[in-house]
Every structure is written in structure tokens, then in C-alpha cells.
Amino acid sequence: MSTQRPLDQVRWVANLHTMFGEFPLMERPAAARAAGFREVEYWWPFDGQPRPSHEQIEDLVAAITAAEVRLTAMNLYAGNMANGDRGVISHPDAAEDFRDSVAVAMTIGARLGTRLFNVPYGRRLPDVAEEAQDAAATKALTYAALAAAEIGATVLVEPLSGFPDYPVRTSRAALKVIDRVRAHSPGANIGLLMDQYHLATNGEDVRAxxxxxxxxxxxxxxxxVPGRGAPGSADGDVRGFVEDLLERGYDGAIALEYVPAGSTEDSLVTWRESFGLL
Incomplete structure (x- = not known):
């Protein structure tokens, strides 16, 4: 007999960088709670700064606490995302910035109970040998994973789409990175962030x-997929993927990291209808 969870018992998480854009970033936890979410996630919420001020950190903690939501996951420092950066761990010259950001993130995690930290890998640098970039990434990920283990947290490796020079674009590529870190340090807490949208956009069969x-x-x-809209807005069969995932025993959270075509409120109706959650 299957022990698959019903869809209405999944721990659904709202990504506050892609959703609720009608509100300032620190007002989005309250907006998500008003929409029925009890868990949220952020990308690195400090405007590309590896060393946010005390006030910025306190603003984040206050926003999450006041909204009575859980900050389930957060990205670590990824460079200047607005300028096209998608991580810095493979960039040797960014090692100090990244380590400082890890200390900030683990402090936040200890205070808010955040136990998942996504670590964008970094686009390839044309003037640095790929072997040197991969060695820097292994060292940085190991450092972050060991720091995460101290608070019972896990760092994540995620394949991305949209950038041909981003080296981690498939599930297999991500697993090689994870295995490399585990071989380097068996005590490192590291796992896979499987983003169905990015993988499908790259041509992967996510259900396979x-x-x-x-x-x-x-x-x-x-x-x-395509479009990165709410599940049910295109042809990606997100529900089928989630049902397969649950059938295989996955019992973690599932984050909605979509970009609403109109209002977030309307997009939530589309998602809920497609999953039979109304």
C-alpha cells in the first residue's frame, strides 16, 4: 500500500524573491502568511552585500518573526545577481566574501531555525583554469557544509538554467559536485536542491x-515550463512531477519559486486549481 502524502499535506513554501513582488522585500513574509503560507524562503536578502549591517539582519529576523512564518531556506551570498552573477564559490578571489557571508547565514539560521542554505556555484571565469575554479568551489562548499553541520543545517547544490557558462546544469553534474565535497570531508552536510523548472528548461526529463x-x-x-509561471499556467505537468516525487517517499518541503504573470493572488488560484487544493 502506498504511503504517499496527499497534496494538501505537503509543506508548501513561498519564495519571496519571485512571489509577492507587489510588496517590499521585508513585507513579503506577512503577505505570504496572509495568503496561507507558514513557510517561506529567500535568495540572499541583502542586496548583493556579503557583509550586511546589523540593522539589515535585525530587519530580516523581525520580518520573519512578526509574520509568524518559518524561514525554511535561504541562498548564501551569490555576488551581484542584478549584474548577472550566479554564485561566487568557484571564483578564487571571492573566498573571503563568501566565508563572511556563511557566518552571517549561520547566525540567522541559529536564530530562526533555518536549516537549508542554497549555494549558487558561479559562472565560469574566462581567465581562470576550470580546475582552479572547481577546486575553489569544493573548498568553499566544504567550509559552508561544515559550518551548517554545527547548527544541524544542510547546504544545497542546485542546477540552473539560463546561463550556458554555468557549469552545474544537470542533476548528474550537481551530484558530482556533492560527491566531490563528501569525499573531501565526510562530515559535510550537503544535498541536492532539485529545481524542476531549471532542469526541465535545460532539457532534462525531471521525472526520469x-x-x-x-x-x-x-x-x-x-x-x-515554459515561462516560469505558476504551476498550471503552462505545459510542464508540475503536478505529475510532484506526485511522482511523493510516491518515491520524499517528505521534505516543496517551494513555489515561480514568477506571477499578474498578481500573486491570481497566480495562487492557478496553482491551487492545478493541484486540486481549492
Missing amino acids: DLEFVVPYLSHIQVAD
Whole structure:
């Protein structure tokens, strides 16, 4: 007999960088709670600064606490996202900035109970040998994963789409990175963030990938394909992917990391209808 969880018992998480854009960033936890979410996630919420001020950190903690939501996951420092950066761990010259950001993130995690920290890898640098970039990434990930272990947290490796020079674009590529870190330091807490949208956009068969990624899974993000809209807005069969995931025993949270085409409120109706949650 299947022990699959019903869809209405999934721990759904709202990504506050892609959703609730009608509100300032620190007002979005309250907006998410008003929309029925009890868990949220952020990208690095400090405007590309590896060393946020005390006031910025306190503003984040206050926003999450006042809204009575859980900050389930957060990205670590990824450089200047607005200028096209998608991580810095493979950039040797950014090692100090990244380590300082890890200290900030683990302090926040200890205070708010955040136990998942996504670590964007970094786009390839044309003037640095790939071997040197991968060595820097392994060292940085190991450092972050050991720091995370001290608070019972896990760091995540995520394949991304949209940038041909981003080296981690498939599930298999991400698992190689994870295995490299585990071989370097068996005590490192590290797992896979499987973003169904990014993988499908890169041409992966995400349902087939479940055959081999489940033992590595620590977190899931979803959006429809193409367009990155709410599940049910396009042809990505997000519900089918989630049902397969649950059938295989996944019991973690699933984050909605989609970009609403109109209001977030209307997009939530589309998602809930597509999953039979109304």
C-alpha cells in the first residue's frame, strides 16, 4: 500500500524573491502568511552585500518573526545577481566574501531555525583554469557544509538554467559536485536542491531523474515550463512531477519559486486549481 502524502499535506513554501513582488522585500513574509503560507524562503536578502549591517539582519529576523512564518531556506551570498552573477564559490578571489557571508547565514539560521542554505556555484571565469575554479568551489562548499553541520543545517547544490557558462546544469553534474565535497570531508552536510523548472528548461526529463537523485534530495523548487509561471499556467505537468516525487517517499518541503504573470493572488488560484487544493 502506498504511503504517499496527499497534496494538501505537503509543506508548501513561498519564495519571496519571485512571489509577492507587489510588496517590499521585508513585507513579503506577512503577505505570504496572509495568503496561507507558514513557510517561506529567500535568495540572499541583502542586496548583493556579503557583509550586511546589523540593522539589515535585525530587519530580516523581525520580518520573519512578526509574520509568524518559518524561514525554511535561504541562498548564501551569490555576488551581484542584478549584474548577472550566479554564485561566487568557484571564483578564487571571492573566498573571503563568501566565508563572511556563511557566518552571517549561520547566525540567522541559529536564530530562526533555518536549516537549508542554497549555494549558487558561479559562472565560469574566462581567465581562470576550470580546475582552479572547481577546486575553489569544493573548498568553499566544504567550509559552508561544515559550518551548517554545527547548527544541524544542510547546504544545497542546485542546477540552473539560463546561463550556458554555468557549469552545474544537470542533476548528474550537481551530484558530482556533492560527491566531490563528501569525499573531501565526510562530515559535510550537503544535498541536492532539485529545481524542476531549471532542469526541465535545460532539457532534462525531471521525472526520469528521480530514478537516481532521491537519495541526495534535500529540497525541491517548482514552476511551470515554459515561462516560469505558476504551476498550471503552462505545459510542464508540475503536478505529475510532484506526485511522482511523493510516491518515491520524499517528505521534505516543496517551494513555489515561480514568477506571477499578474498578481500573486491570481497566480495562487492557478496553482491551487492545478493541484486540486481549492
